[in-house]
Amino acid sequence: MSTKARIKTFFGPTRQYAVAGASNNPSKFGFKVLLWYVSHGLSSIPINPREKEILGQPVVGSVRLVLNAVNEHQDVESYKLSKVDGVSISFLTPPNITVATLKEIATVSGYKDIVKGLWLQPGSYDEAVLDLVDQIGLEGVVIHQDECILVRGEEGMYSANL
Template sequence: MSMKSKIKSFFGANRQYAVAGASNNPSKFGYKILNWYIKHNLSAIPINPKEKEILNQPVISNVKTIIQAIENHKDLDSYKTSKVDGLSISFLTPPSVTVATLKEIESVEGYKNIIKGLWFQPGSYDQEVLKLADSLGEFDKVIEEDECILVRGEEGLLSANL
């Protein structure tokens, strides 16, 4: 699958997004990327174990909670996770944290039906991360190769007709 088609399938009219490593610090990409989603009217859940709210969005502390809400058709806080077709995640965490998050995803039965895209931002992945994504059977949904949503996101939205 080409990077272009992976970027297109990352987006969807009925998609829930999440930002792993979302930050309250405006100079960090975890802030800029969450802000990008908000500006494009896309529902994005900030994932951060330490914060309560980022950019006025309620924070969820881990990805497992989000996947289970989608799987069980339940809303999560103000997020309409009961009505979405799946979850696409932007990663801005150091590779070791990205690995831990992928292992957490793997621990949820049925994750393959829920996860629609994994966007590893530059600096969030290494060979171990890519190998793990591959062993999870999710590699066809991975965007990496130094692709940044701030650069390629618009194109993805256009190609997905959003």
């Protein structure tokens, strides 16, 4: 699948978005990417084990909690995860944290059906990350190669009719 097609399938009308590495620091991309989702009216969950709230939104401590809730059709915090068709995740974490998060994802029952997209922002991946994406079978939904949602996200939204 081409990068353009992967960007299109990253988005969906009943999709939940998660921002791994969300930050309260306006100078960090973890803040800027979450703000992008919020400003485009997309339901996005900030993921950060040390924060309680970012941009007025409750923070969830791990991606695994989000995926488990979707799998079990349960809501978390104020997020209506029982009604989504899957989760697309933007990574703004250092590669070693991205690897740890991908390993967590692979422990969730049915993760290949739940995870609809992985957007590896520049700086969040290296060869170890890409190898692990292949090993856990998510290579068909990954966006990387220095693609940034701040640059290409609107194109994906429009191609998905959002």
